[in-house]
Amino acid sequence: MRELPSVDTALLSETLRRFLAEELRASGLAGYVVGLSGGVDSAVAAAVAAAAVGAENVLALALPGPTSSAESLRDARAVAAALGLKVEVVDLAGPAEALAGTLGARGDRVRFGNVMARLRMVALFDRARTVPALVLGTSNKSEILLGYSTLFGDAAASVQPLGDVWKTHVFALGRLLGVPEAVVGKPPTADLWPGQTDAGELGFDYPAVDPVLYWHHEGGLGREALLAAGFPQALVDAALAAYRRNRFKWRPTVVARVSASCINVDRILPRNPER
Amino acid sequence: MGTGAPQPGDLVVALAQIATCPGQLRHNLAKHLAAVEDARAAGAHLVVFPELSLSGYLLAHGVLEHAMRLDDPRLDPLLKVSRDVALLVGLPLREPHGGISNAAVLLEGGEVRGVHRKLYLPTYGMFDEGRYFVPGPRLAPIACALGRFGVLICEDAWHLSSAVILAHAGVDALLVVAGGPTELDGGGEPAGSRRWHWIMGATAVTTVSPVFFANRCGWEEGVLFGGRSWAVDGRGTSLAEPAPALDEALVVAPLSLAAAARTRTLIPIPIAERFDLWRAALGDPDA
Numbered sequence: 373m374r375e376l377p378s379v380d381t382a383l384l385s386e387t388l389r390r391f392l393a394e395e396l397r398a399s400g401l402a403g404y405v406v407g408l409s410g411g412v413d414s415a416v417a418a419a420v421a422a423a424a425v426g427a428e429n430v431l432a433l434a435l436p437g438p439t440s441s442a443e444s445l446r447d448a449r450a451v452a453a454a455l456g457l458k459v460e461v462v463d464l465a466g467p468a469e470a471l472a473g474t475l476g477a478r479g480d481r482v483r484f485g486n487v488m489a490r491l492r493m494v495a496l497f498d499r500a501r502t503v504p505a506l507v508l509g510t511s512n513k514s515e516i517l518l519g520y521s522t523l524f525g526d527a528a529a530s531v532q533p534l535g536d537v538w539k540t541h542v543f544a545l546g547r548l549l550g551v552p553e554a555v556v557g558k559p560p561t562a563d564l565w566p567g568q569t570d571a572g573e574l575g576f577d578y579p580a581v582d583p584v585l586y587w588h589h590e591g592g593l594g595r596e597a598l599l600a601a602g603f604p605q606a607l608v609d610a611a612l613a614a615y616r617r618n619r620f621k622w623r624p625t626v627v628a629r630v631s632a633s634c635i636n637v638d639r640i641l642p643r644n645p646e647r
Numbered sequence: 648m649g650t651g652a653p654q655p656g657d658l659v660v661a662l663a664q665i666a667t668c669p670g671q672l673r674h675n676l677a678k679h680l681a682a683v684e685d686a687r688a689a690g691a692h693l694v695v696f697p698e699l700s701l702s703g704y705l706l707a708h709g710v711l712e713h714a715m716r717l718d719d720p721r722l723d724p725l726l727k728v729s730r731d732v733a734l735l736v737g738l739p740l741r742e743p744h745g746g747i748s749n750a751a752v753l754l755e756g757g758e759v760r761g762v763h764r765k766l767y768l769p770t771y772g773m774f775d776e777g778r779y780f781v782p783g784p785r786l787a788p789i790a791c792a793l794g795r796f797g798v799l800i801c802e803d804a805w806h807l808s809s810a811v812i813l814a815h816a817g818v819d820a821l822l823v824v825a826g827g828p829t830e831l832d833g834g835g836e837p838a839g840s841r842r843w844h845w846i847m848g849a850t851a852v853t854t855v856s857p858v859f860f861a862n863r864c865g866w867e868e869g870v871l872f873g874g875r876s877w878a879v880d881g882r883g884t885s886l887a888e889p890a891p892a893l894d895e896a897l898v899v900a901p902l903s904l905a906a907a908a909r910t911r912t913l914i915p916i917p918i919a920e921r922f923d924l925w926r927a928a929l930g931d932p933d934a
Contacts, residue, residue: 638708
């Protein structure tokens with residue numbers, strides 16, 4: 373069976389550290405704000421940011437909602453303590469209940485989950501403005517390819533250091549960077565309702581799906597070639613379905629071009645002009 | 648630093664591996680001037696900067712704003728220091744009759760001595776240079792008081808014929824300037840840096856010419872560049888330890904014009920190039 377190629381974790385970590393240092397320098401802002409969920413993605417992103425710009429320049433927010441597990445908040449605090457980050461707890465339970473009630477979304481756990489994810493985005497960008505800071509993204513390549521995220525929610529960020537890093541390698545980064553084992557080792561979860569796990573929702577776990585995604589997305593193998601390579605049919609079909617179904621999230625919006633100077637089409641410009 | 652101390656009569660070439668930012672020209676210029684200062688302290692006669700070193704690489708339509716003519720006042724600080732040490736700098740060059748070239752400009756004695764315009768503009772995969780630049784019309788050595796140099800910009804060097812043509816025309820050394828994006832592939836150094844060293848080594852030994860490779864490092868717009876600037880002589884011997892992949896560095900290497908000429912005379916591979924075979928292949932599709 374074809375495997376996910378290995379990565380030199382130390383080299384990857386070093387390159388990402390420099391990426392975050394340069395993005396902050398080029399932006400002219402003062403630091404990063406990151407939402408710590410208690411999971412491995414945000415822990416790794418925060419660890420790289422702390423190494424890049426100094427722990428004192430990374431503000432961690434824990435953003436619990438009404439259905440968040442106590443374990444998530446505990447793990448978020450443990451990550452912040454391990455990295456030496458200031459952590460502020462912003463309790464979104466009340467605002468989430470109120471907004472979901474106003475929208476009539478309280479009975480639908482997916483709608484409620486999306487409200488929660490987008491409220492976290494609101495909190496992060498609001499706090500970022502006060503620093504002023506960039507919002508540190510925590511999305512990884514596997515979840516982006518599968519579209520396992522909330523558009524303009526957890527997918528919204530100023531920079532995405534892990535956006536081209538397979539989840540399998542995020543675990544490896546976590547171990548290298550000293551993320552607590554309780555965080556690296558626990559089942560990934562968006563924690564949007566009690567008992568939710570990524571694997572439970574997706575139908576597969578990341579070590580299983582990452583090779584399928586790699587050999588399809590980068591290796592160019594279609595469904596039949598993936599099956600011939602020995603990947604289980606259910607896994608291949610579920611992965612490819614998500615890969616196609618959620619592709620609109622890769623480019624969150626599209627502008628109707630009616631001029632010869634359409635932004636990002638006719639005028640692609642660097643993000644950080646000289647000030 | 649070089650593996651051996653420079654001998655009297657040798658030149659010292661410094662490769663300024665810097666991390667530039669697209670569109671932040673003052674930031675980039677400051678890096679040039681700092682590198683020149685370090686290179687002068689190291690006794691350099693020539694400082695070679697990476698591709699589009701003044702402007703940054705991923706300017707995209709920003710070239711419209713930042714392209715410059717050779718009399719642009721933004722070049723004045725570099726022309727000034729070129730009175731003491733020659734410089735090869737990269738910039739988007741506004742052409743008199745329209746179009747913008749991806750150019751490497753040799754400054755010496757306070758003047759522009761020569762310009763190489765990139766011949767091959769990669770426009771595939773992550774590259775989009777053909778959208779923003781016009782290709783250079785010709786390939787010829789650039790002569791200055793220090794010697795005769797063949798200049799290649801990044802993709803130019805991936806077409807091995809470029810170095811062959813320059814070596815056949817006669818050069819003291821090849822100066823290869825690059826902004827080489829790279830990915831990580833599991834190796835202990837970026838994949839692009841490894842490929843570059845294969846090409847530079849092969850170019851040096853097959854053209855029997857010293858090769859000075861100045862690559863950039865750092866990040867632009869989420870794209871990683873692989874550094875590992877290096878100098879190697881016409882027999883494949885390192886003239887200096889390669890720079891690291893990720894960090895800015897100054898590689899200082901000796902260039903003995905006499906030794907290079909002697910090697911070329913003893914091993915005249917580029918002079919023997921059978922251009923008649925090229926002509927035949929081009930003239931006869933079945934040749």
